[in-house]
Amino acid sequence: MSGRGQVQFRDIVKMHGDFAALKDVSFEIKPGEFFALLGPSGSGKSTTLRILAGLDAPTSGRVFIDGKDVTSTDARDRDIAMVFQSYALYPHMTVAENISFPLEMANMPKAEISAAVKDAARKVRIDHLLDRKPGQLSGGQQQRCALARAIVRKARLFLLDEPLSNLDAKLRLETRAELKKLQRSLDVTAVYVTHDQEEAMTLADRMAVFMAGEIQQVGTPAEVFARPNSIEIAGFIGNPPMNLVPARYSNGDVIIAGHRFKTIMQASGERDVVAGIRPGALRVAPSGLSARVELVEDLGDTAVLDLDCAGTLIRVRVSDENVPREGDTISITARAQDIHLFDPTTGKRL
Amino acid sequence: MTQAATTTARDFGRVLAQRERRFAAALLAPAFLALMATTTFPLFFLIWTSAFRMDLAMPFTNGFVGFENYSVLLADERFWTSLVVSLVYTVSTVVLQVVIGLALALLVMDMKRGQGLFRLIAILPVVLSPAVVGMIWRTFMLAPEFGIVDFLAINAGLGSKNWLGDPLLAMISVIVIHTWQWTPFAFMVLLASLASLPEDIYEAARLDRATAWQRFRRITLPLLRPAIVMVIIMRTMVALTAFAAIFTVTGGGPGTATEILNLYAYRKSFTELSIGYGSALAVALLIVTILISAILFAMRRAK
Numbered sequence: 001m002s003g004r005g006q007v008q009f010r011d012i013v014k015m016h017g018d019f020a021a022l023k024d025v026s027f028e029i030k031p032g033e034f035f036a037l038l039g040p041s042g043s044g045k046s047t048t049l050r051i052l053a054g055l056d057a058p059t060s061g062r063v064f065i066d067g068k069d070v071t072s073t074d075a076r077d078r079d080i081a082m083v084f085q086s087y088a089l090y091p092h093m094t095v096a097e098n099i100s101f102p103l104e105m106a107n108m109p110k111a112e113i114s115a116a117v118k119d120a121a122r123k124v125r126i127d128h129l130l131d132r133k134p135g136q137l138s139g140g141q142q143q144r145c146a147l148a149r150a151i152v153r154k155a156r157l158f159l160l161d162e163p164l165s166n167l168d169a170k171l172r173l174e175t176r177a178e179l180k181k182l183q184r185s186l187d188v189t190a191v192y193v194t195h196d197q198e199e200a201m202t203l204a205d206r207m208a209v210f211m212a213g214e215i216q217q218v219g220t221p222a223e224v225f226a227r228p229n230s231i232e233i234a235g236f237i238g239n240p241p242m243n244l245v246p247a248r249y250s251n252g253d254v255i256i257a258g259h260r261f262k263t264i265m266q267a268s269g270e271r272d273v274v275a276g277i278r279p280g281a282l283r284v285a286p287s288g289l290s291a292r293v294e295l296v297e298d299l300g301d302t303a304v305l306d307l308d309c310a311g312t313l314i315r316v317r318v319s320d321e322n323v324p325r326e327g328d329t330i331s332i333t334a335r336a337q338d339i340h341l342f343d344p345t346t347g348k349r350l
Numbered sequence: 351m352t353q354a355a356t357t358t359a360r361d362f363g364r365v366l367a368q369r370e371r372r373f374a375a376a377l378l379a380p381a382f383l384a385l386m387a388t389t390t391f392p393l394f395f396l397i398w399t400s401a402f403r404m405d406l407a408m409p410f411t412n413g414f415v416g417f418e419n420y421s422v423l424l425a426d427e428r429f430w431t432s433l434v435v436s437l438v439y440t441v442s443t444v445v446l447q448v449v450i451g452l453a454l455a456l457l458v459m460d461m462k463r464g465q466g467l468f469r470l471i472a473i474l475p476v477v478l479s480p481a482v483v484g485m486i487w488r489t490f491m492l493a494p495e496f497g498i499v500d501f502l503a504i505n506a507g508l509g510s511k512n513w514l515g516d517p518l519l520a521m522i523s524v525i526v527i528h529t530w531q532w533t534p535f536a537f538m539v540l541l542a543s544l545a546s547l548p549e550d551i552y553e554a555a556r557l558d559r560a561t562a563w564q565r566f567r568r569i570t571l572p573l574l575r576p577a578i579v580m581v582i583i584m585r586t587m588v589a590l591t592a593f594a595a596i597f598t599v600t601g602g603g604p605g606t607a608t609e610i611l612n613l614y615a616y617r618k619s620f621t622e623l624s625i626g627y628g629s630a631l632a633v634a635l636l637i638v639t640i641l642i643s644a645i646l647f648a649m650r651r652a653k
């Protein structure tokens with residue numbers, strides 16, 4: 001089935017009156033990929049997905065699927081299945097009728113339909129609920145029903161708009177893992193919208209990070225995590241988020257709260273920068289930047305420390321063994337390759 | 351000590367509840383009595399009257415006759431005709447109201463602007479008195495030569511028609527008039543429930559490759575079913591007991607062409623002054639109305 005479900009967005013703009021929901025968005029999705037659209041609420045992820053589905057038309061720009069320009073093709077004719085954030089189940093139909101609806105619309109013979117419905121329901125483990133109406137299902141079961149309705153027809157693209165956001169924390173983790181397996185076994189191109197960076201990191205083969213209607217970075221989760229393109233992305237991805245502190249760069253070193261850290265930058269000269277260090281990349285060491293422990297958040301296997309370094313707040317993640325106590329003074333260091341430098345005015349990575 | 355305290359507390363509670371009940375009864379009493387006086391009492395009086403021969407033109411024959419009025423009624427051809435006219439009138443007006451009302455509601459839902467204005471115009475016929483509507487149609491619309499409808503018919507080459515003098519045309523006219531006046535009601539109810547349908551399921555249906563017609567058949571219609579059934583029930587009861595518009599437009603004529611059961615009961619009682627037999631006709635109408643409502647409500651509950 002590979003070769004199906006290739007997507008290309010070219011210079012897509014979407015205006016709502018004077019408000020630009022999408023400002024010149026371009027990206028490409030490869031066949032068979034699990035592609036995430038990640039970004040904070042209101043950044044234009046759903047808008048992008050709806051334009052891809054054909055539910056909304058872009059103000060300008062072109063959408064290509066499998067090399068064909070579908071910008072003015074109706075949603076009906078794009079061969080795309082979608083799981084809505086609200087699930088959008090047909091309230092008057094049973095689970096079985098909901099799942100069989102897309103097949104009936106495709107004029108599949110009755111006998112084949114019932115087999116296909118059972119198969120799809122079994123894949124998402126709701127085959128015991130086929131006679132219920134959506135109103136008689138829990139949130140998780142409704143979500144599975146929506147999922148089954150989307151996978152029952154072998155569409156070339158599979159879109160999911162925050163499918164896990166209405167589930168409780170435990171169910172979300174379980175379903176997340178199942179989704180990934182499902183996508184692998186179906187060998188289908190999936191586009192997944194989420195505001196939860198952890199979901200995107202764990203599920204996606206590649207992801208596009210949206211900020212205020214623009215894509216700021218496209219890459220694999222590991223790439224984006226390792227080399228965030230901008231201060232915004234650095235602050236958005238990772239939990240707890242990266243420490244971003246004003247600092248001064250000087251001939252390959254960066255001075256944070258009076259302490260010199262080595263960096264991998266070679267450039268000579270001096271300038272103001274924003275230094276970014278992930279909480280997990282900081283180490284407690286005998287010598288380094290000295291800091292007072294303000295607060296200890298014990299998470300069980302790890303602990304997050306809020307440190308006061310001469311007036312600057314820095315957070316550190318330490319593993320269990322010797323957690324300092326509140327009020328202690330410790331010193332911290334970081335490896336040169338773990339220090340990210342950003343331009344304080346443009347916000348871009350240096 | 352504590353035992354006594356709780357007992358009195360419980361007694362106190364009981365007294366309070368009793369007082370409250372008495373107060374509630376006192377508040378309800380006037381409305382209840384007014385209701386009894388204006389609905390229940392006349393109803394029983396009607397049934398009582400239907401067991402008498404009460405002929406104001408021949409008062410010397412008056413007296414209790416038991417079920418005689420009803421046995422006469424069952425053999426009365428004019429009763430059966432009027433019942434058929436009632437049913438034709440009811441079924442056709444209700445079907446037309448629902449179909450046209452639904453079509454209008456679907457159209458207006460898709461209108462980007464002007465929805466408010468359309469609703470305002472649409473509601474106008476409903477707020478007019480049926481008697482006024484009847485007068486308007488009889489004079490402005492259907493009058494030969496001068497009425498708008500007849501004028502249009504002449505210009506369309508159909509020639510002037512005797513709209514209210516021809517039995518078939520008169521029946522069509524009263525059906526059209528009732529439909530004209532009451533379709534806006536169905537329209538408003540159906541528009542409101544259309545507007546309450548979730549939008550996302552239509553988007554899901556589009557992605558599921560349903561055509562516009564399939565979306566209407568498989569989604570809109572089933573979801574509107576409760577509203578449609580409700581409109582049918584309400585409009586059926588009104589159509590069965592319609593009176594003023596027909597009375598002012600045709601008076602039941604020509605002959606008995608538009609004489610619905612209600613009108614026959616009226617004519618019998620107050621034109622021919624046979625009040626006992628007229629009452630029996632009214633009771634027959636009541637029974638028909640109750641039967642049909644029962645069937646409709648049963649249909650509503652089914653599924």
Ligand SMILES: Nc1ncnc2c1ncn2[C@@H]1O[C@H](COP(=O)(O)OP(=O)(O)O)[C@@H](O)[C@H]1O
Nearest residue numbers: 016019021039040041042043044045046047048
């Ligand atoms: N129909 C609309 N009219 C005006 N603004 C809209 C409309 N739809 C979306 N927007 C705006 O566009 C922006 C992006 O929305 P959306 O794509 O839904 O964000 P999200 O990334 O949370 O899914 C938001 O600021 C939202 O308010």
Ligand SMILES: [Mg+2]
Nearest residue numbers: 045046047162
């Ligand atoms: Mg969204």
